[in-house]
Amino acid sequence: MxxxxxxxxxxxxxxxxxxxxxxxxxxxxxxxxxxxxxxxxxxxxxxxxxxxxxxxxxxxxxxxxxxxxxxxxxxxxxxxxxxxxxxxxxxxxxxxxxxxxxxxxxxxxxxxxxxxxxxxxxxxxxxxxxxxxxxxxxxxxxxxxxxxxxxxxxxxxxxxxxxxxxxxxxxxxxxxxxxxxxxxxxxxxxxxxxxxxxxxxxxxxxxxxxxxxxxxxxxxxxxxxxxxxxxxxxxxxxxxxxxxxxxxxxxxxxxxxxEGREFEEPSDLEKRQMLLRELIERREENADCEEGAVVREFRSVMPFYIKGEEGAAALKRALCNASSIDEVKEILELD
Ligand SMILES: Cc1cc2nc3c(=O)[nH]c(=O)nc-3n(C[C@H](O)[C@H](O)[C@H](O)COP(=O)(O)O)c2cc1C
The missing domain is CATH 3.20.20.70 (Aldolase class I)
Incomplete structure (x- = not known):
């Protein structure tokens, strides 16, 4: 371009x-x-x-x-x-x-x-x-x-x-x-x-x-x-x-x-890690808000990161009920 x-x-x-x-x-x-x-x-x-x-x-x-x-x-x-x-x-x-x-x-x-x-x-x-x-x-x-x-x-x-x-x-x-x-x-x-x-x-x-x-x-x-x-x-x-x-x-x-280069799609793990990074940074940006409010606001975003994963529907349901960062980590099996 x-x-x-x-x-x-x-x-x-x-x-x-x-x-x-x-x-x-x-x-x-x-x-x-x-x-x-x-x-x-x-x-x-x-x-x-x-x-x-x-x-x-x-x-x-x-x-x-x-x-x-x-x-x-x-x-x-x-x-x-x-x-x-x-x-x-x-x-x-x-x-x-x-x-x-x-x-x-x-x-x-x-x-x-x-x-x-x-x-x-x-x-x-x-x-x-x-x-x-x-x-x-x-x-x-x-x-x-x-x-x-x-x-x-x-x-x-x-x-x-x-x-x-x-x-x-x-x-x-x-x-x-x-x-x-x-x-x-x-x-x-x-x-x-x-x-x-x-x-x-x-x-x-x-x-x-x-x-x-x-x-x-x-x-x-x-x-x-x-x-x-x-x-x-x-x-x-x-x-x-x-x-x-x-x-x-x-x-x-x-x-x-x-530009004619091969693109390597991110793995499911990379996508989950990126979801978590965005959530943690959103939390840091809104330090004066309650953590639950930040996570709830992020509920509409999270499903997009796991789209296409095997078992995405169940994962999505769990994420859409999460109210803390620890809960999200647990659901995604991330440390
Ligand atoms: C959830 C959502 C929120 C949007 N909010 C805005 C906005 O704040 N300002 C704006 O100019 N367009 C907004 N749009 C329109 C997008 O910027 C874009 O014009 C539209 O999605 C078409 O592009 P796409 O086919 O690449 O999605 C929004 C679209 C979506 C789906």
């Missing part, structure tokens, strides 16, 4: 982790980075909440670690340009976010709770507002004296009749977005069916005159599917979501296979 530039940031191997609420905790992002993901954004964080509640309450989800992340990226969602201006000013004035390298804006979330507020994929119905959000974010970065590119993650349309994707992408680029990532599904498709690479290609084409990279997203899980997504969309890079759940090795697999 060719290197890409997102604003001032050069990326040699443009395959990133797609943000995933519930999965994109800092330890997992660090692990995916070690496996070769170019960068790994946080899950969506409310710009309005940062504006009005500050970073204390939000720091769990917006936490970055420039010492362990090559390119720390925060994804914000919201519907009011002023919320983004205020949130960005707060973030960039806070010493904990000095190493922030990219700000991403969510314009694709299909969840009703988010859409109801005019955020996420609802922004696809209001390109003027979406552009105003990009412009306000870029301006707030400039006013803070920072050099941080603003990127957008969106879908191919609000619904199946919506043909405005190319115009929407172009509007975001003209408003100042330094990269656009396109998930090849419309909002009502949620995550069902196949990603529409032709629709991504039309949007990529529309953005060409603006000279910014486009990343394609949807259904990439190995070298073959990565090549197909790149060739069919004409995109400059890729984001990988679901295939990375419990499988951070997917980044190494894609890169190895694209």
């Amino acid at each position: 060719n290197p890409v530039k997102i604003g001032n940031i050069k990326i040699d191997n443009p395959i990133c982790l797609a943000p995933m609420a519930g999965f994109s905790a800092l330890p997992f992002r660090v692990i995916c980075g070690e496996m070769g993901a170019a960068y790994c954004p946080t899950e969506l964080v409310s710009a309005r909440s940062i504006r009005f509640n500050g970073l204390g309450r939000n720091s769990r989800y917006s936490k970055i670690d420039p010492a362990r992340e090559k390119i720390p990226v925060i994804q914000l969602f919201g519907s009011e340009p002023e919320d983004f201006s205020a949130a960005v000013s707060k973030l960039l004035a806070d010493p904990r976010y000095q190493g922030l390298k990219i700000l991403d804006i969510n314009m694709g979330c299909p969840v009703p709770k988010v859409i109801k507020t005019g955020s996420g994929s609802a922004l696809m119905t209001d390109p003027v507002r979406a552009s105003a959000i990009v412009a306000a974010t870029v301006k707030a970065v400039e006013q803070a004296g920072a050099d941080i590119p603003v990127t957008c993650k969106t879908r191919t349309g609000y619904d199946d009749r919506d043909k405005s994707g190319p115009d929407f992408a172009r509007a975001l680029a003209e408003a100042g977005a330094s990269m656009i990532c396109i998930h090849g599904r419309t909002r009502p498709q949620m995550y069902a069916g196949y990603a529409d690479y032709d629709a991504i290609a039309r949007m990529t084409e529309a953005v060409k005159p603006c000279n910014i990279p486009v990343f394609a997203n949807g259904d990439v899980k190995d070298g073959k599917s990565a090549l197909k997504a790149l060739e069919r969309t004409g995109a400059d890079g890729l984001m990988v979501g679901r295939a990375a759940r419990g499988n951070p090795w997917v980044f190494r697999k894609i890169t190895d296979e694209l």
Whole structure:
């Protein structure tokens, strides 16, 4: 793959982790980075909440670690340009976010709770507002004296009749977005069916005159599917979501296979050890929380690490009842 530039940031191997609420905790992002993901954004964080509640309450989800992340990226969602201006000013004035390298804006979330507020994929119905959000974010970065590119993650349309994707992408680029990532599904498709690479290609084409990279997203899980997504969309890079759940090795697999190297799948033991590592690091990150709460939150993640193992169903049931790290270790027969 060719290197890409997102604003001032050069990326040699443009395959990133797609943000995933519930999965994109800092330890997992660090692990995916070690496996070769170019960068790994946080899950969506409310710009309005940062504006009005500050970073204390939000720091769990917006936490970055420039010492362990090559390119720390925060994804914000919201519907009011002023919320983004205020949130960005707060973030960039806070010493904990000095190493922030990219700000991403969510314009694709299909969840009703988010859409109801005019955020996420609802922004696809209001390109003027979406552009105003990009412009306000870029301006707030400039006013803070920072050099941080603003990127957008969106879908191919609000619904199946919506043909405005190319115009929407172009509007975001003209408003100042330094990269656009396109998930090849419309909002009502949620995550069902196949990603529409032709629709991504039309949007990529529309953005060409603006000279910014486009990343394609949807259904990439190995070298073959990565090549197909790149060739069919004409995109400059890729984001990988679901295939990375419990499988951070997917980044190494894609890169190895694209570059013609044999990839050796991790053993069941390696997967179990990685599950435990993520859990222990999540615990360390949340030292002020009760251990049981951290383990319970991790219950939705654990099954992905043991998928495909013999006896996975019984193992999954046991893990989904665990409330302590010791219990998880015992179930997985790890020291
Ligand atoms: C559990 C889950 C949580 C997600 N949370 C976010 C999110 O916080 N922000 C975002 O932009 N997309 C989110 N997405 C969408 C993914 O980033 C990605 O666009 C989608 O899964 C399609 O890519 P894939 O086929 O590689 O999974 C989420 C997806 C899943 C499955």
